[in-house]
Amino acid sequence: MSLPRLLDPLAPPRGFVATNLSLPRPEKLKVAIIGSGNIGTDLMMKIRRSASLECSLFIGRNPDSLGLVRAREMGVPVSSAGIQAIIDRPDLCNLVFDATSAAEHAKHHPILKALGLQVIDMTPSRVGAMAVPAINLEQLAAHQNVNMVSCGGQASTPLAYAIAQTHAEVEYYEVVSSISSLSAGPATRANLDEYIDTTETALRKFTGCANTKTILILNPAQPPIHMQTTVSAKVATADLDRLRPVVDRMVATIQRYVPGYQMIVPPVFEHNRIVMMVRVTGLGDFLPSYAGNLDIINCAAIATAEHFALCRTKKEPL
Amino acid sequence: MKHVLISDPTLRDGNHAVMHQLNSTQIAAYCRAADEAGLPIVEVGHGNGLAAASLQLGLSLVPDKEMLEVARSNLSRSQLGVFIIPGFGTIKRDLAPAIEIGADVVRVGSHCTEADTTARHLAYAREHGKKAYGNLMMCHMASPATLLAECRKMQSYGADGVVLMDSAGALLPADVTERFKVLVGGLEIPVGFHAHNNLGMAIANSIAAVEAGGRILDGTARGFGAGAGNAQLEVLIAVLQQLGYETNIDLYKVLDLSDIAEKQVMKTVPIVRPTSIVSGMAGVVSTFAKHVDRISVQYAVDPRDLFFELGRRKVVAGQEDIIIEVAMDLAHRRDAVSQAR
Known part of the structure; x- marks a missing residue:
């Protein structure tokens, strides 16, 4: 099965926000973050660098959590009231990042929707439209709720999409990610089934192929390993000459918002399959640079939020 | 008389030895003979367990569901065991259907420092009235104290027992004794051992485990398993008998079982090949053997160098994709050296 060719696979990427505009900036888009774990705290730190986003509220449940302490130190307004903080003051933000868990997001979604707030869901809940910025x-x-899939999904679906765009018949896609144990917090560990389900769903959606598999490995090695993701595809015949420039283009697009995304095994044909492998080095904001898994999903979410900010500026100058 | 519970993963670990190509006829024949011999638990499936059929590890000839159905219909006295590693298999897609088909015993595996990933799968098996064991893979990579902490987590999730898997066949008997003394002393649930024979220590290590208080041992017919294979089941039963342990397994019938297995299930009987020795020394999981053989040829690198380099990278079970990257890296370094000359 192949996808309709919606885009020229070699066309330049569109929609990304240039990071060093010298034009006078409009007011920043106000965002709230629910969830003060690894993902939420790292998002908060990344938002401080953004030219178009401002973290107007950082919400956890435990006032002494590492994330809330860090936010307070950085001068970011905090609350330990959970979703109630937004219910009480929905005017404080235009956009909410939900960095709690899949089960929590299922409860938050109707509340946020009723409040008319746009949501970027960081959990593997599969409530909203799947978002992979490079694709x-x-x-x-246009979506009220978008879902950032998973770290492995952000790393792999653009490459699988590149294979789908250059190969008419792909029987099967497979994605294997290895991450450092230290980068996997309690929610990640409890949500391995949801991670697999969500990543496989994204692979099906973006490739149009019904047959997909996802595997996640935690590796405790010291020094910690950087996130690595391998994408394999079973194809009748491989056209690597056609695939390589499309993959290179895709990698360049991803690098615009994930600077540490690097191809370490370019597409090869081995054992009757196309195989390629990427490594993701993080920006080292909240967790050290080995946590590329944390970085890639957060960088993708920031790129999405910045695009939303741009769209709003175009539509209704503040 | 001290009792040892024997679990037989010939039709699971042995699947690695034939790149997961065991067929239904072989599964049926082995199950009938194992049932006849009184094996308490017969584990069946892809080498890495439920949902592990993949390009990464090898696709299965027979789907999980069919393997389990064939085994179920050929076992009456023996319990049917399945293995599941969270990160590969999920509860809804894989474990629930396996229990539906009739799995009696669920082994939930994780790398030896990642026990908290098994909590939900262990709980699910227990809630459905099944025996649930926690398996810690690559147990040479963690200290006895760390292993105890991880086993205690599995105990707290409701595990009926824990099993240390020496997935790389890297341990020596004194290492096993040290680990079992700590675990047996610190846990309320039985502790078991799953050996690999890379350094020829599978039987000796298994005995060290029970002599230090272990109560569960895994053995496979003729040692049929990944790499150099496992503890050879029929030898294990014989040695345990000599030492005065009770297994409730009929000696002659398990010897017959092993002959049936050799004739009907395996193409070649596992032996300790040079690459397996190196894999054991490097502490690299035995399941890598066939992939290293293939990839070392494709990239013209010495498979022994490949194993040692993988060991330096501290790869864990399931990371077969890294073999290509490391092989390319070795080939690249070799070419750079020859160009410099």
Whole structure:
């Protein structure tokens, strides 16, 4: 099965926000973050660098959590009231990042929707539209709720999409990610089934292939390993000459928002399958640089939020 | 008389030895003979357990569901065991259907420092009235104290027992004794051992485990398993008998079982090949053997160098994809050296 060719696979990426505009900036988009774990705290730190986003509220449940302490130190407004903080003051933000868990997000979603707030869901809940900026950034702004899939999904689906665009018949896609144990917090560990389910669903959606598999490995090695993701595809015949430039283009697009995304095994044909492997080195904001898994999903979410900010500026100058 | 519970993963670990190509006829024949011999638990499936059929590890000839159905219909006295590693298999897609088909015993595996990933799967098996064991893979990579902490987590999730898997066949008998003394002393549930024979220590290590208080041992017919294979079941039963342990397994019938297995299930009987020795020394999981053989040829690198380099990278079970990257890296370094000359 192959996808309709919606885009020219070699066309330049569109919709990303240039980071060093010298034009006078409009007011920043106000965002709230629910969830003060690894993901939420790292998002908060990344938002401080953004030219178009401002973290107006950082919400946890335990006032003494490492994340809330860090946010307070950085001068970010905090609350330990959970979702109630937004119910009490929905005017404080235009956009909410939900960095809790899949089960929590299922409860938050109707509340946030009723409040008319746009949501970027960081959990593998599969409530909202699946968002992978390198593939579908321009189609996301219309959705009230978008879902960032998973770290492995952000690393792999663009490569699988590149294979789908250059090969008419792909029987099967497989994605294996290895991450450092230290980078996997309690929610990640409890949500391995949801991670697999969500990543496989994203692979099916973006490749159009019904047959997909996802595997996640935690590796406790010291010094910690960087996130690595391998994408394999079973194809009748491989056209690597056609695939390579499309993959290179895709990697360059991802590097615009994930600087540490690096191809370490370019597409090869081995054992009757196309195989390629990427490594993701994080920016080292909240967790050290080995936590590329944390970085890639957060960088993708920031790119999405910045695009939303851009769309709003175009539509209704503040 | 001290009792040892024997679990037989010939039709699971042995699947590694034939790149997961065991067929239904072989599964049926082995199950009938194992049932006849009184094996308490017969584990069946892809080498890495439920949902592990993949390009990464090898696709199965027979789907999980069919393997379990064939085994179920050929076992009456023996319990049917399944293995599941969270990160590969999920509860809804894989474990629930396996229990539906009739799995009696669920082994939930994780790398030896990642026990908290098994909590939900262990709980699910227990809630459905099944025996649930926690398996810690690559147990040479953690200290006895760390292993105890991880086993205590599994105990707290409701595990009926824990099993240390020496997945790389890297341990020596004194290492096993040290680990079992700590675990047996610190846990309320039985502790078991799953050996690999990379350094020829599978039987000696298994005996060290029970002599230090272990109560569960895994053995496979003719040692049929990944790499150099496992503890050879029929030898294990014989040695345990000599030492005065009770297994409730009929000696002659388990010897017959092993002959049936050799004739009907395996193409070649596992032996300790040079690459397996190196794999054991490097502490690299035995399941890598066939992939290293293939990839070392494709990239013209010495498979022994490949194993030692993988060991330096501290790869864990399931990371077969890294073999290509390391092989390319070795080939690249070799070419750079020859160009410099």
